[in-house]
Structure formats: C-alpha cells, structure tokens
Amino acid sequence: MGAFKSLPKRARQSEGDENDCRQQIVLFTGSSEKLAISYGLRLAADPQKRFKVLVAVSSLSSGENLSDTKILKYLNKTLFMLQMDISSQEDVKNVVDRIKEEDGYLDAVGYADVMMNIFELMMLYIKMTFAMFQISLKCI
Numbered sequence: 001m002g003a004f005k006s007l008p009k010r011a012r013q014s015e016g017d018e019n020d021c022r023q024q025i026v027l028f029t030g031s032s033e034k035l036a037i038s039y040g041l042r043l044a045a046d047p048q049k050r051f052k053v054l055v056a057v058s059s060l061s062s063g064e065n066l067s068d069t070k071i072l073k074y075l076n077k078t079l080f081m082l083q084m085d086i087s088s089q090e091d092v093k094n095v096v097d098r099i100k101e102e103d104g105y106l107d108a109v110g111y112a113d114v115m116m117n118i119f120e121l122m123m124l125y126i127k128m129t130f131a132m133f134q135i136s137l138k139c140i
Helices: 002-006 033-044 069-074 089-103 112-139
Strands: 024-029 051-057 079-083 108-111
Touching: 024 033, 024 089, 033 051, 033 069, 033 079, 051 089
Parallel strands: 024 051, 024 108, 051 079
Antiparallel strands: none
C-alpha cells in the first residue's frame, strides 16, 4: 500500500478518467537542433495530437526554422520551440521549471544525438548481418 501512495497523483487516476487522453509532453534536445526538430516533427504530426512536442534550440531569434513549411504547420499547435543552451545547467533548470509550471509534468526527454547514435549502431548491425549472410551463401 505504501508504494501506491508514493505514486504521483496522475499515475493513480482511474482508466476512465478524462485525463487519460491528455497530450504526452516530450522535450527534444541535443547538440543538433535540426535532428531534434526532425524527431519532434514526427511526433507533432500525429493525427490524434497525442503529443505536445518541445524542441530546445539555442536561439529563437534566428528565424532559420520559420522558413520550413513543415515546422510552420505545427508550430505553436503541437510543436513548440524553447530557447535553451544545453551546456548551461542554469538554462536547463529554467526550461524544466517552465515546463513544470506550464504543464505540470514532463513525460519524456529525447536527446537527439544519442537517438541518432543508436540508429547508426542498428544500421551497422544490419549491414554486418547482411554481409555475414552473403558470405554464408558464397560458401554453400
């Protein structure tokens, strides 16, 4: 019973509660803004609008992202840009505090560079498996 009480309030809500349909809050960050935006757009484009996607960028004033029609389609609807320097602990803390204040929670954080590295490793594994399969066929 003690473990149940320690769960956050929203985790204890019943299945029929209206909050079950709430958007998942996802923050994408990383040293590659374009990669973070690319991953963020995939979730922001969800037809059921299940995600509120926050993408951390180093500067909101550059206007570079405003030239992309895909970004403009979802901007301030399901895709939101937040200014954050990932190398500054103070910036990170301020952004997380702002998210907590506005939304009350943060469901997931995606570090785009790590996600890309995992993808690259998977591709390498697939290529190695394919090469082994070709060698096996030549030996028959």
